[in-house]
Amino acid sequence: MKRIIITGAGGQIGIELTTTLREIYGVENVLPTDIKEPTHEALAGKPFETLDVRDHARMVEIVKDFQPDTIMHMAALLSATCEKDPFLAWDINMHGLVNALEVAREFKLKFFAPSSIAAFGDSTPKDNTPQVTIQRPNTMYGVTKVSAELLCDYYHTKFGVDTRGLRFPGIISHVQEPGGGTTDYAVEIYFEAIRNGRYTSFIDKDTYMDMMFMDDAIAAINKLMSADGSKLKDRNAFNVSAMSIEPEMVAAEIRKHIPDFELSYDVDPVRQGIAGSWPNQIDSTEAREQWGFDPQYDLAKMTETMLEAIKNK
Incomplete structure (x- = not known):
């Protein structure tokens, strides 16, 4: 990664991800975007673009102008919010994801999108939940996350997009x-x-x-994105906790x-x-063995x- 666009940068993970990546790659090489103007001091007054991830044309415009090599797609409604308006949740979480994946395909960008333990459901084994298992969530947030995992896998196998992702637990910051x-x-x-x-x-x-504490979550993103892709047996749904x-x-x-x-x-x-x-409790063995996850x-x-x-x- 050298030049990075972050969608949903005003969210809980997005703010600290932007800050950390700017420390590593330089302020001018990390462009945060969000649907609203930034209010947090970490983003205010610095390069920033307003973006509704459902607006494909605007996303393409930003990518053409900034010329990134990586897009980190963090924009999404969260679990309880999704249940209040499931149709809006599907529109933002899935329409936005497809737009970001299409941009990654068209401009040959490395791609990161987070998943969640919400991708599991009642029929999933409760203890030491494995990397690959039954996924039948009963929430709209969970449905969008399972769909996102599969869609990111599809873009990798069908179009060769270098997609990567983590199944995050609760993030504490x-x-x-x-x-x-x-x-x-x-x-x-x-x-x-x-x-x-x-x-x-x-x-x-x-x-x-x-x-998981936020510092460990950010470190996990960076470590996965820096890993040798040829050694990743899994790609878009690594259990981490x-x-x-x-x-x-x-x-x-x-x-x-x-x-x-x-x-x-x-x-x-x-x-x-x-x-x-x-x-x-989920099992993070694959993340530890494939790319060295170490909270x-x-x-x-x-x-x-x-x-x-x-x-x-």
Whole structure:
């Protein structure tokens, strides 16, 4: 990668991905795009293009002008948001993906698109969920992610596009607060611990989900995109996770730093239903063996980092 376009750069991963890639490749070689003008300081006042990913002509115009060698397609509606308007979710998540893949095919670009543990469903094995297994999601977000995995595979085998992708778990970050995901409780709990010393979780206790600290997620993207493509047996759906946790585990770790922290519950049936259909713990063996996935943050290290960073804000 030398010159990179990022769609959905104003999202949770997009902001920090843009920042990291600019540190590596230079500000002038990384162009973030999003449907709205940037408000976060990491993007404001620097090269940026407004882009609705459903607008193919505008995407082509940006690519012709910037002349990238890589496109990272991060634009998508998230799980809970998708359930509120499934038809809009399909339009943005799939129409936008097809446009980005077509641009990658036409201009011979390397391509990255994230998938999610939402691509799994009730019939998927819950523990040590393998790389290749049954995928029958019952949410629109999950349906779009399975479709995206298959479509990216198709563009690789049919057209030779160098497509790559990760099945992300919940991503935890102190830079951008969450925006409509089922795993958002694991971010909100840290912000509320600092603000108020208490948190009311919309996910019930004993609901295990995979999580990863943002630094590990960004490192995983870079490592996969830098890997020798000839050695990748899989391409667009690598399981990656650093930890499997539930709310009480996070609260217990927070209490090591804030002893009086209180956790209560007001379970959201929609998001709880989504969480219940996902695996308890996925198996990241293929990512480790094929390209060296190696997360550095466990729950203890992540909690200490999150609380300190939020406090400093």
